[in-house]
Amino acid sequence: MRIACVVNQFPPNITAGLGRYAELITPYLARGHELTVYTPNDGRLPVDEVVDGVRVHRPRGSLLGGRRLNRTRRSEFLLLALNVVVSNWRYFLRLRRRRERPDLVAVHDSTNFLSGLLCHYVLRLPVVFHVHTTEYGVAPQRSISDPLKVFAALERWLARVARRVVVATPEVRDQLVAAGWSRTPIDVVPLGGTYEAVLPALDREVLRAGAAALRGRLGLAEGDPVLLFVGRIERQKGVYQLLEAMRAAAGAVPGLRLVILGEGDVEGVERIVAATGLRGRVLVPGRFVGGRELLEYYELAAACVFPSLFEPFGLVATEAMAMGRATILGDGFSRVFLGPDPDRPAAYFVRASEPADIARGVIEVMSDAALRRGLAERGERFVREGLSWSRAAAGTAEAYRTAVKVGRELS
Numbered sequence: 001m002r003i004a005c006v007v008n009q010f011p012p013n014i015t016a017g018l019g020r021y022a023e024l025i026t027p028y029l030a031r032g033h034e035l036t037v038y039t040p041n042d043g044r045l046p047v048d049e050v051v052d053g054v055r056v057h058r059p060r061g062s063l064l065g066g067r068r069l070n071r072t073r074r075s076e077f078l079l080l081a082l083n084v085v086v087s088n089w090r091y092f093l094r095l096r097r098r099r100e101r102p103d104l105v106a107v108h109d110s111t112n113f114l115s116g117l118l119c120h121y122v123l124r125l126p127v128v129f130h131v132h133t134t135e136y137g138v139a140p141q142r143s144i145s146d147p148l149k150v151f152a153a154l155e156r157w158l159a160r161v162a163r164r165v166v167v168a169t170p171e172v173r174d175q176l177v178a179a180g181w182s183r184t185p186i187d188v189v190p191l192g193g194t195y196e197a198v199l200p201a202l203d204r205e206v207l208r209a210g211a212a213a214l215r216g217r218l219g220l221a222e223g224d225p226v227l228l229f230v231g232r233i234e235r236q237k238g239v240y241q242l243l244e245a246m247r248a249a250a251g252a253v254p255g256l257r258l259v260i261l262g263e264g265d266v267e268g269v270e271r272i273v274a275a276t277g278l279r280g281r282v283l284v285p286g287r288f289v290g291g292r293e294l295l296e297y298y299e300l301a302a303a304c305v306f307p308s309l310f311e312p313f314g315l316v317a318t319e320a321m322a323m324g325r326a327t328i329l330g331d332g333f334s335r336v337f338l339g340p341d342p343d344r345p346a347a348y349f350v351r352a353s354e355p356a357d358i359a360r361g362v363i364e365v366m367s368d369a370a371l372r373r374g375l376a377e378r379g380e381r382f383v384r385e386g387l388s389w390s391r392a393a394a395g396t397a398e399a400y401r402t403a404v405k406v407g408r409e410l411s
Contacts (some may be wrong), residue, residue, distance in 0.1 A: 001400060002034045002101040006091060006096055006115045010039040011236035015263070015288055016232065017315040018108065018132055020194055027052040036102070038091040040083055040116070055258035059090035088114035095123060104400050107162075109140060110155040110325035120161040126403045129162035131155070131182075133312045134175060135237050159184050159238055164284060166396060168313035182212050187399045192338065192389030193318040195295075202295070210292065218283055224255040225366055228325075230294070230316050231308075233264030233284075238330045239305030243272050243282065244355035245307075249362040250281045256366060257284045258305075261297060298323040300337035303372055305363050307352045308332040317388060321346065321379030325374040328388030339382040346382035348375055 005026065005339040009019030019061060030053040036200050041047065049056050094100055101123070108130040109117040134155070159176075165186045169174050172338055173186045174341065220226065227249075231237045239260065250256050258268060258281065266286040267339035273282045289297060298304070302319035307330035311317075317337055321325045329337055330352025339346030348371075351363035365371055 002102040004105045005037045006041055007108040007113045010037050020183050020315050024389050025393055026054045026391055030054045040087040059087060059354045060066045084111045085114055088112055089225050091115050092118045103404050111149055113154040113158050127162045128164045128403050129158050130398055131164045163406055164399045166399050171334050172312050189392055189395035191313050192392050193383040193387040194321050195322040196389055207295055207299050210296040214300055222258055224257050225302040226300050227258045228304045230261045230299055233262050233266060233269055236309055238352045239307050241358055242307050243357045245358035246278055247276055248359040251364045252363045260284045293394045298325055301325055307358050309352045318383050320382045324376045324380045326365055326375035328365055339378055348376040
């Protein structure tokens with residue numbers, strides 16, 4: 001198949017889980033298929049190149065001028081969305097060329113609605129709609145206000161014209177069905193683990209030395225247990241409930257330090273920390289961290305906490321679990337993260353909307369070394385044995401083949 005993949009993030013432009021997804025799955029999809037990724041240009045990247053066997057097209061004319069914007073701020077989110085729409089128009093102009101015409105267009109998330117609609121109505125191409133998040137549309141937990149429900153309407157429209165909808169968990173499928181998405185078949189294709197290809201070659205001794213140096217740079221005492229949060233700093237991720245929970249957890253776990261990694265409402269978190277007396281107990285570097293530095297943060301942590309109110313999959317959980325860290329998850333995560341045996345779970349679930357329950361979970365996990373070891377072992381095994389990018393790519397390609405076949409039967 002000739003596949004056109006329209007996605008907002010692709011290396012080196014990675015700021016969230018969607019970028020990691022695109023980076024990890026596309027090399028597998030390119031095996032046996034001609035895959036071209038259409039993605040925005042920040043003004044500094046090549047227009048056309050080949051990366052790991054994947055053709056990448058980034059049209060010129062970015063509205064961002066090389067700036068890195070914070071999408072948790074409404075004005076910056078709208079500028080990002082406008083840049084995506086303009087890029088979508090340029091993808092369409094490229095796809096109109098006969099030599100660029102694919103067998104199928106895979107549209108990732110509703111912000112790329114223009115490509116999906118134009119490819120369907122004008123180019124008459126089969127479209128598959130990947131729903132990575134519903135936080136802008138049907139989900140009750142939203143990252144940005146949308147009183148006119150524009151994003152929900154665009155999601156529904158794109159779903160109606162698509163041949164298939166692809167999601168990562170049964171929970172997202174059930175949410176869409178409950179919202180009335182019954183016209184288009186919905187395929188559940190679980191993802192792989194973020195560090196699947198990294199860990200076999202990782203030198204853990206070198207990593208431990210890096211984590212020790214990181215501890216010194218952060219000003220943490222040798223015996224201080226570290227609880228790590230990684231993600232966008234916003235309401236959907238449960239950050240504010242976590243800060244409230246830390247007031248109780250800090251008093252119950254001697255020396256406990258919470259490190260919050262990510263972009264977003266850093267100023268708001270710092271105000272809460274100052275107002276609640278948590279200064280020194282909560283550290284907020286205030287930036288996106290990736291690569292080896294992120295591995296060092298995971299190595300530093302005694303446990304990780306991601307109390308999301310809603311999470312369409314949550315690659316960040318696979319990172320922590322793959323690194324052998326006990327992982328506390330909000331009930332917005334899929335129950336697939338319980339692992340094959342719910343009686344011996346791979347992760348510790350808490351009620352994300354209740355700070356008291358988050359505090360209870362943090363205190364229990366951080367106070368019980370045997371519990372942490374058990375969670376770490378089961379979590380690492382779940383990611384290693386249960387998740388695979390090769391299987392994710394195979395399931396995705398099968399959904400694409402079905403969409404193309406349906407189109408041929410209709411024509």
